[in-house]
Amino acid sequence: MRFYRERSLNIITYLIVSISAIVILLPFLRLVLASLQSLTEISQQTWLPSPPKWKNYSEALILLNFGRFFLNSGLYSGSATLGGLLTASLAAFSFARLRFPGRNLLFGICIATMMIPQSIVMMPRFLLFSKLGWINTYYSLIVPWVLGISGFYIFLMRQFCMIIPKELDDAAKIDGCGPFRLYWHIFLPIAKPGLFVAGIYIFMATWQDLLGPVIYLNSESLYTVSQGLSLLGQAASPSQATEEPFVHFHHMLASSVVYLLPPLIIFFFMQKYFLKGVVFGRLK
Amino acid sequence: MKIRKETIAGYTFLLPWLIGFIVFWAGPIIATFALSFYKWSLISVPQIVGVRNYLKLFSDERFYKSLKVTSIYVGAGLPLRIIVALVAAVLLHRGLRFFGFFKTTFYVAGIVPGVALAVIWIWLLNPSIGLVNQVLGFLGIEGPLWLFSETWSLPSMILIFIWQSGPAMIIYIAGLQGIPSAYYEAAKLDNAGIFARFFYITLPLLTPLIFFNLIVGIINNFQVFVPAYVMTQGGPNDATLFYVLYLYQNAFDSFKFGYAATMATLLFVLMMGLALIIFRSSRSWVHYE
Numbered sequence: 001m002r003f004y005r006e007r008s009l010n011i012i013t014y015l016i017v018s019i020s021a022i023v024i025l026l027p028f029l030r031l032v033l034a035s036l037q038s039l040t041e042i043s044q045q046t047w048l049p050s051p052p053k054w055k056n057y058s059e060a061l062i063l064l065n066f067g068r069f070f071l072n073s074g075l076y077s078g079s080a081t082l083g084g085l086l087t088a089s090l091a092a093f094s095f096a097r098l099r100f101p102g103r104n105l106l107f108g109i110c111i112a113t114m115m116i117p118q119s120i121v122m123m124p125r126f127l128l129f130s131k132l133g134w135i136n137t138y139y140s141l142i143v144p145w146v147l148g149i150s151g152f153y154i155f156l157m158r159q160f161c162m163i164i165p166k167e168l169d170d171a172a173k174i175d176g177c178g179p180f181r182l183y184w185h186i187f188l189p190i191a192k193p194g195l196f197v198a199g200i201y202i203f204m205a206t207w208q209d210l211l212g213p214v215i216y217l218n219s220e221s222l223y224t225v226s227q228g229l230s231l232l233g234q235a236a237s238p239s240q241a242t243e244e245p246f247v248h249f250h251h252m253l254a255s256s257v258v259y260l261l262p263p264l265i266i267f268f269f270m271q272k273y274f275l276k277g278v279v280f281g282r283l284k
Numbered sequence: 285m286k287i288r289k290e291t292i293a294g295y296t297f298l299l300p301w302l303i304g305f306i307v308f309w310a311g312p313i314i315a316t317f318a319l320s321f322y323k324w325s326l327i328s329v330p331q332i333v334g335v336r337n338y339l340k341l342f343s344d345e346r347f348y349k350s351l352k353v354t355s356i357y358v359g360a361g362l363p364l365r366i367i368v369a370l371v372a373a374v375l376l377h378r379g380l381r382f383f384g385f386f387k388t389t390f391y392v393a394g395i396v397p398g399v400a401l402a403v404i405w406i407w408l409l410n411p412s413i414g415l416v417n418q419v420l421g422f423l424g425i426e427g428p429l430w431l432f433s434e435t436w437s438l439p440s441m442i443l444i445f446i447w448q449s450g451p452a453m454i455i456y457i458a459g460l461q462g463i464p465s466a467y468y469e470a471a472k473l474d475n476a477g478i479f480a481r482f483f484y485i486t487l488p489l490l491t492p493l494i495f496f497n498l499i500v501g502i503i504n505n506f507q508v509f510v511p512a513y514v515m516t517q518g519g520p521n522d523a524t525l526f527y528v529l530y531l532y533q534n535a536f537d538s539f540k541f542g543y544a545a546t547m548a549t550l551l552f553v554l555m556m557g558l559a560l561i562i563f564r565s566s567r568s569w570v571h572y573e
């Protein structure tokens with residue numbers, strides 16, 4: 001009896017899980033196929049492009065300027081990640097390894113910044129950046145990530161810090177190692193996994209960022225991919241709907257495929273970190 | 285002497301973050317609060333108006349609409365996502381074949397960048413050329429107008445939200461792996477069925493995780509912006525007018541900075557209040573080891 005129950009449970013499980021998997025994968029499949037179709041094929045809902053229109057991609061990248069947008073997003077995400085990791089690791093090291101009055105209070109405040117909504121800080125920042133002449137430049141996007149990095153990443157890095165055995169510290173100190181050298185030569189190399197995980201998170205967050213670019217960037221040549229794609233999306237959205245499908249629909253699909261690629265690639269390379277290490281920063 | 289040196293080192297390492305915190309977090313929060321008492325359109329001189337912005341806000345229909353829309357999104361979407369993620373986690377935890385493949389698949393849906401997600405679903409949910417209605421058509425159902433419809437646009441967004449339950453599921457799987465199988469053995473000996481085992485062992489032991497996801501989820505998702513900005517710009521007749529979208533429109537489309545600051549201050553208070561309430565109430569239903 002138990003055996004049959006177990007068996008039918010397994011079948012039900014497979015059924016539910018497989019249907020869910022199809023619900024997830026089918027859109028992706030259709031997306032890639034449709035990105036290679038012409039406008040007419042898309043409106044007729046055919047499944048296979050015949051022949052595949054690779055020029056959708058080259059047109060999107062060159063004519064519609066998405067190539068430029070990718071460079072911009074790369075600049076933004078790359079700089080924010082490097083700078084943010086520097087600030088976060090410095091702070092994490094300080095919180096984890098050094099003792100000073102007010103440390104716990106400051107750490108508490110640090111964590112609290114995780115919960116602060118963007119909207120309560122966005123207007124004064126805008127005003128500040130206007131005064132500094134940083135509107136329509138990448139300074140207004142990158143600097144808050146570097147100097148004002150959210151407590152989440154500091155917390156994450158500190159968790160990785162706590163694992164490092166104190167004996168290592170002590171050994172180095174006996175050799176006359178000052179705090180900065182301790183940080184640079186001992187802590188950082190060992191904290192590499194932490195840097196990786198936090199770095200991936202920062203990259204993903206900046207890659208997706210829409211509110212920032214939309215508020216601060218005005219010239220098309222400066223747009224990020226998220227911004228450029230959002231404009232195509234708005235033009236294709238119900239509020240702008242016309243009889244014919246939006247004229248750049250196929251370009252929009254192609255651009256979104258390319259936009260998806262970096263996160264997907266990062267995910268596939270770092271799978272083990274995501275599927276297990278995600279919990280690391282969350283629990284405790 | 286040694287301690288003083290360490291104190292200096294400590295603060296030096298913190299310096300970049302400290303500067304950033306004051307300039308980009310603490311300062312702006314206070315400034316936004318102060319701004320809410322002014323009327324300012326950037327080009328003109330700011331005029332102090334006291335609590336008039338708040339009074340205007342509380343008699344603004346669209347403000348209430350935006351609160352309602354966002355609350356429905358979070359209030360329906362988050363619990364649904366938690367349920368879906370939990371069920372999926374429990375199912376996958378049985379460790380059947382291809383378990384890794386399914387895990388990866390579900391997770392991937394969660395790393396699609398927001399704008400791409402919005403664009404893809406504009407296409408999928410299109411009543412005439414989209415996949416969703418095509419599939420429904422195969423099943424003999426005539427699909428609704430989705431994003432074009434006042435009744436279906438918000439549910440569409442909730443559906444998309446649930447579609448991305450993968451990452452939450454992974455967290456619950458990790459949580460499940462932390463439950464000693466001895467508990468289940470003991471329960472089976474006492475003849476406890478699947479549902480009993482779930483409700484008396486699994487669920488109680490997972491409450492810290494659920495609780496954490498709930499807090500972070502409410503705070504993050506109450507600020508939902510991208511789907512509405514890209515897909516509906518507030519939806520047919522304000523049906524998807526999310527709070528932060530309305531705030532953004534007031535600040536950067538209408539240039540009513542004072543009014544927007546009022547909305548922001550309120551949001552901040554609301555979020556902190558919610559977090560506090562959940563935190564307090566958690567004592568009654570979260571079981572730590």
